[in-house]
Amino acid sequence: MKTALITGASGGTGEAFARLFAKDHINLVLVARSGEKLKKLALELEQQYHIKATVLIQDLSFMEQVETVFKELTNLGIHVDYLINNAGFGDYAYFNETAWLKQEEMINLNIQALTRLTHLFLPGMIKNGYGKILNMASTAAFQPGPGMSVYFASKAYVLHFSEAIAYELKGTGVTVTACCPGAFESGFQLASSMEESKLVKGKKLPSAASIAFFGYRHMMKGTTVCIPGLMNYMLANAVRFSPRNLVVWIAGKMQEKAK
Numbered sequence: 487m488k489t490a491l492i493t494g495a496s497g498g499t500g501e502a503f504a505r506l507f508a509k510d511h512i513n514l515v516l517v518a519r520s521g522e523k524l525k526k527l528a529l530e531l532e533q534q535y536h537i538k539a540t541v542l543i544q545d546l547s548f549m550e551q552v553e554t555v556f557k558e559l560t561n562l563g564i565h566v567d568y569l570i571n572n573a574g575f576g577d578y579a580y581f582n583e584t585a586w587l588k589q590e591e592m593i594n595l596n597i598q599a600l601t602r603l604t605h606l607f608l609p610g611m612i613k614n615g616y617g618k619i620l621n622m623a624s625t626a627a628f629q630p631g632p633g634m635s636v637y638f639a640s641k642a643y644v645l646h647f648s649e650a651i652a653y654e655l656k657g658t659g660v661t662v663t664a665c666c667p668g669a670f671e672s673g674f675q676l677a678s679s680m681e682e683s684k685l686v687k688g689k690k691l692p693s694a695a696s697i698a699f700f701g702y703r704h705m706m707k708g709t710t711v712c713i714p715g716l717m718n719y720m721l722a723n724a725v726r727f728s729p730r731n732l733v734v735w736i737a738g739k740m741q742e743k744a745k
């Protein structure tokens with residue numbers, strides 16, 4: 487049986503990915519800080535689908551804890567076939583008004599943990615001639631984001647990193663998918679203090695389950711970049727043909743607080 491490691495599996499798309507893998511009879515390694523939520527989900531999915539779900543309670547903004555994930559799985563003899571780098575958050579504020587610790591935690595989680603986990607698990611996948619990596623980026627990846635500058639830049643990193651290694655890995659049996667959704671309903675808005683943003687306030691957003699389903703399908707097909715929603719797809723591509731200062735101006739307006 488194959489195994490999927492999912493970071494940020496205690497809610498949102500992470501939990502939804504866990505449900506999709508379990509349904510396809512794939513064992514799970516669930517990682518996040520909220521141990522009780524992970525244990526409850528693991529038990530439910532083990533009972534419902536007769537799979538094995540291993541829970542690792544780790545804060546991935548600390549690099550020692552990222553290393554621990556790899557060490558624990560090596561000790562347990564668990565080979566990872568699917569790596570879902572899903573955990574991430576943002577911070578809705580002008581950069582000069584942000585708390586540094588939150589920016590540092592965000593860079594550590596959104597960029598460093600994702601990169602390190604990929605580096606740790608990739609050799610085993612290549613050796614096996616099979617592996618799938620899904621990195622959660624965002625439509626934020628396609629342009630600078632005044633009001634969430636570090637978050638948008640972190641997702642640009644995720645997108646570019648994923649595309650580059652997807653190219654390098656051709657012919658190895660390992661594929662890399664960057665999933666780039668627009669805003670969807672999850673714990674993200676609260677964690678990123680963005681409930682007042684025009685982008686989300688009073689809006690009917692897609693569910694985390696629908697986004698995970700879209701990403702899952704594309705990861706299984708080996709698509710390098712997938713963008714759910716026609717409008718998101720068109721906007722992400724329009725940016726490439728527009729003057730950069732216009733793009734930043736529009737992004738800044740879109741990110742304003744709702745009146």
Ligand SMILES: NC(=O)c1ccc[n+]([C@@H]2O[C@H](COP(=O)([O-])OP(=O)(O)OC[C@H]3O[C@@H](n4cnc5c(N)ncnc54)[C@H](OP(=O)(O)O)[C@@H]3O)[C@@H](O)[C@H]2O)c1
Nearest residue numbers: 494496497498499518519520546574624669670672673674
């Ligand atoms: N929701 C959106 O509008 C949206 C749009 C585009 C892209 N995304 C991206 O989609 C991904 C999933 O987000 P979501 O919307 O599902 O958000 P969410 O509901 O807030 O879930 C985030 C997950 O990450 C985990 N997490 C946060 N900090 C962590 C840490 N330091 N160490 C380990 N795990 C941590 C959380 O669990 P614990 O708190 O238990 O640790 C939770 O399971 C993120 O990468 C996000 O940037 C979201």
